[in-house]
Amino acid sequence: MPSMRALERLAKRPRHQPSPPTQPAEKAAERPCPPSATSSSSSSSASASALAKPARSAVAAGDGLGARVYPLRDFPGREAGALGGAFRDNVRWLLKQWGAPAAEARASGSSAWRALLSDDRTGAVVPIFAVEEPVASSPAPLCDYCRCAGWSHHWVSKWKYHFIIPATADGDGQLGADVLLGRNDHLLHGLIHSNGFGHLVVLRGRDGCSTSLSGCDIMDIWDRLCYALRARAVSVVDVSQKRSLDLRLLLGVAHGETWFTRWGYRLARGCFSVSTSDYAAAIEALAALPVDYLRSRHVRRVVTVYRRLSNKPLVTVREFLCCLLDWKHREPPLSSPPANTCTRLQFMLPKPSVMKSVRQRPCRHFEDVVDLLKCRWSKKRLINAAEVVVDRLLEHGNGAEMTRQAVRDAARGAIGDTGLLDFVIKSLGDTIVGNYIVRRLPDAETRVLQFSLEEYEEPTLVDVEEECTPSPPVVRWPSRVDVERDLRAVCRAMVEARTEAAQAVLDCKHWVKWWGLGDESDDQLRFFIEWRPQSWEAAELTRPMPPGEIVVVPLHASMGELLVEAEHALRDTYCLFGGFQAEALDGIAGEKWDPVMLGGAESGDTIGVYGHGADMETELRWQGGLDIWEVRCVCGAQDDDGERMVSCDACDVWHHTRCVGIADSEPVPPLFLCVLCGGALMAAGPILEEALTVPIAK
DSSP: OOOHHHHHHHHHSOOOOOOOOSOOHHHHHHSOOOOOSSSSSOOOHHHHHHHTSOOSOEEOTTOTTOOEEEEGGGTTOHHHHTOOSOHHHHHHHHHHHTOSOSEEOTTTOOEEEEEEEEOTTTOOEEEEEEEEEESTTOSOOSOHHHHHHTOTTSBOBSEEEEEEEOSOSSOOTTOOHHHHHTOOOOSEEEEEETTSEEEEEEEOOGGGTOSSOOHHHHHHHHHHHHHHTTOOEEEEEOOOEETTEEHHHHHHHHHSSOSGGGGTOEEEEOGGGOOHHHHHHHHHHHHTSBGGGOOOHHHHHHHHHHHHHHTOOOOBHHHHHHHHHHHTTOOOOSSOOOOOOOTTHHHHSOHHHHHHHHHHOOOEEHHHHHHHOOOSSOHHHHHHHHHHHHHHHHHHOTTOOEEHHHHHHHHTTTOOOHHHHHHHHHHOTTEEETTEEEEEEEOTTTOOEEEEEEEOOOOOOOHHHHHHOSSOOOOOOOOHHHHHHHHHHHHHHHHHHSHHHHHHHHTOOEEEEEOOOOOOSSSEEEEEEEEOOOHHHHTTOOSOOOOOEEEEEETTOBHHHHHHHHHHHHHHHBGGGTTOEEEEEESSOSOTTSBGGGSSOOTTOEEEEEEEOOOTTOSOSBTTOSOOOOBOOTTSOOSOOSSOEEEOTTTOOEEETTTTTOOTTSOOOSSOOOHHHHHHHHHHHHHHHHHHOOOOOO
């Protein structure tokens, strides 16, 4: 039986670094072994065999910073794929692989590392940065993303790890940590706390001015990184749009799932008290809506066109949306069938009607105009820029006029090339973009050019042509721009037909992907460690207990080693437990020298830890802060969901501004009373008036 002195030495000994796999000394110096799942020198045989394989990543030749280069579709490498420890250990090992910090921020103490992603298909090299931010010196130590995701009760972690792919193509290696964290135009910005819970903050693909990576490529990079580092859960606020269309509404109705569902994200919570069952019912109500019930002449007209081209009935909105989404990727036929014409038709039509049709259509499609223009930009970039300009005009208001400078300023944020923007604005006059005609006319008084939009409808065929031949008229093959215009028209008509159901779908924007414990068949035991507060400490805890911290120990570990690992995990992860000292375990039986395997707990169980030293005076306790907000909105919400709120000045209860009739564009009134307090005040008005009335002396 070990002596007490031996157990004390066991508790005080430094954490032992895992031994690298057998390989030459110089090779081992270049590629250190990933951290073991525990502080013990034992390592997984499966992990060791995986790490013995040569690494595919290398140091960039000629790069003065010595940035590590990874194949784009193999990032973060096979070595990282063999990691088996907790996230706090895995991320530090990965940053050590990247070398010394590329830049440091003296004010906040943050450090930045840099690596390169090489695409073997295109030859592009994309930088990726990792920023380690200490929470204690951070200007924003609490996490608003945790609060909106429903994780306000989580302990405040000691470190935040940001993974960023900047928007700049060259990826300057001199970018500092403060510069990276101070910008919001990144292609990728992911944040993971040291406890493994994270958030996908920003993701932009081709529409976000990415020249070499698509949105799917960037999402694959982020998903592989989270999986390799053993992230526990990642949340995302899905407000993604494409061509002014909300993808969670479009793809949800068409396919029953959103864009992020492809990577395993599931609906976590809905805003305005919308439940998952309400979301599913709203999706089905919109999907089963008959197309013929949509009150839009444009939709009814194009339905006939796509039914004829696809040879399908296209009864419901889901069928029609799936057809349109599939049509975007179809190539037009090489030759169209000859149109059935009638020679006597021209003689039957009077000349005034022919001249009238010419005067009614003095404009051309923008894609046809682009074919005649000679410039250095591709046709795709010109059309995309024109659609951005039209979207900005739509946001200003259909039919409203905007000056050229106002249009330029509004579209400047989405179009980085000012030369391209000026060229498109110059060429947009009297052209058809999507479902609108862009008019450019000088003001009658100031003579300043004004841009406006008009609804455009395809000219219908003359009924005389149907009398000339029994066969149906030839339908023009819809282009990609036509399909996107039709998608917007269908979505607008669908929202008008089922407003409440569409709003319920749009209110469900909080999605989460859970990775779980990741308990593989290796020689490691994994437990969730939860703090068991004392009675006086529990009295100060006003929020539910957060999920436990992951601790990994080898199969032959003792109870004493598990106790040391539990103490180290809490002290190394959370601000509350900086001076915590563990004393005993709950949920597993045995003495300190007994093996964990004989304690009656299985891998994946939750084990409590008793001790003292928790800093109950710190303000960095919960991610939601120490203040307790009471939310009791008329919609049924009882927790903060990230939407705009206002508090009652009488009872301090918070309500959604939308639910109490305050539009998002309107400021919050200086004095606000909820329905209960306002009604009570009105009911007490006559009583107060009678009590305050001074009787007239006779």
